[in-house]
Amino acid sequence: MEFSINGQEDKGFTKIEKYNQETTEELMYHYKKVLELLGEDAEREGLEKTPLRVAKAMQFLTQGYHIKPEDILRSAMFKEDYKQMVIVKDIEVYSMCEHHMLPFVGRAHVAYIPNGYITGLSKIARVVDAFARRLQVQERLTTQIKDCINDTLSPLGVAVVIEAQHMCMSMRGVQKQNSITTTSDFTGAFENLATREEFIRLISAKTI
Ligand SMILES: Nc1nc2c(ncn2[C@@H]2O[C@H](COP(=O)(O)OP(=O)(O)OP(=O)(O)O)[C@@H](O)[C@H]2O)c(=O)[nH]1
Ligand SMILES: [Zn+2]
Known part of the structure; x- marks a missing residue:
C-alpha cells in the first residue's frame, strides 16, 4: 500500500507521486534507532514523528532514482x-x-x-x-x-x-x-x- 504526502499532491514528486509504505516504515525503524544512538529520547513529543518526517524527506531528496x-x-x-x-x-x-x-x-x-x-x-x-x-x-x-x-x-x-x-x-x-x-x-x-x-x-x- 502507498500513501501520499499529507494527502497532498507535490508537484516535484509527480513521477513517483506517493511514498512507498514499506520503504517508509523500514526507514522509520532505522531513523528511530539513529536517534537513540545519538543519545536522544525518540519517544519525546518533538521527536515522536521525526522518523516519519525524515523517512519522507529522504525519499523526496532521492526521488531522482525513480525518474x-x-x-x-x-x-x-x-x-x-x-x-x-x-x-x-x-x-x-x-x-x-x-x-x-x-x-x-x-x-x-x-x-x-x-x-x-x-x-x-x-x-x-x-x-x-x-x-x-x-x-x-x-x-x-x-x-x-x-x-x-x-x-x-x-x-x-x-x-x-x-x-x-x-x-x-x-x-x-x-x-x-x-x-x-x-x-x-x-x-x-x-x-x-x-x-x-x-x-x-x-x-x-x-x-x-
Ligand atoms: N570531488 C568531490 N568531492 C566531494 C564532493 N562532495 C564532498 N566531497 C569530498 O569528499 C571527500 C571525502 O573525503 P574523506 O577523507 O573520505 O572524508 P572525510 O574524512 O569526512 O573528509 P573531510 O571532509 O576532509 O573531513 C571530502 O574531501 C569532501 O570534501 C563532490 O561533490 N565532489
Ligand atoms: Zn560531503
Whole structure:
C-alpha cells in the first residue's frame, strides 16, 4: 500500500507521486534507532514523528532514482530549425553529497545548440532536479546532465556549469564557510573556444 504526502499532491514528486509504505516504515525503524544512538529520547513529543518526517524527506531528496530524465526531455521535444545557443541559467540545485549525505546547494547553468529539435525550457530544469535528487558528487551531476541532453536531443553541443557550496565543507570537516566549487562539462560545438567563451560571458552577465 502507498500513501501520499499529507494527502497532498507535490508537484516535484509527480513521477513517483506517493511514498512507498514499506520503504517508509523500514526507514522509520532505522531513523528511530539513529536517534537513540545519538543519545536522544525518540519517544519525546518533538521527536515522536521525526522518523516519519525524515523517512519522507529522504525519499523526496532521492526521488531522482525513480525518474528517467531522458523521458522528461522526450515528453516535450519540438521540431525547430533554430541553431543558436539556448541557455537556461541560475537553475537552483539542491543535492546531497554521497560521502556525508549532507546537502550541497548552488546553481546550474545549462546550454545547448539545437540540431533539428528543441525541448521545453522547464524540462532542462527538471533534468537538473532528476539528477540532483540523488546521492551525488558535483562532477558526476554535471556530466550526467550534459550526457542526458546530448544523448536525447542530439544537439550540436551541450555545456553545463554548476557552482555549489558543500555543507560537508562548511558545517563540519574543514569548516570553510565561503568556498564555492565550480564544475563544468562541454561537448560538441562548445569545444570551440569562442563558443564556450560566449556561453561563459552570457551566464556571467547580469540579466533582467
Ligand atoms: N570531488 C568531490 N568531492 C566531494 C564532493 N562532495 C564532498 N566531497 C569530498 O569528499 C571527500 C571525502 O573525503 P574523506 O577523507 O573520505 O572524508 P572525510 O574524512 O569526512 O573528509 P573531510 O571532509 O576532509 O573531513 C571530502 O574531501 C569532501 O570534501 C563532490 O561533490 N565532489
Ligand atoms: Zn560531503
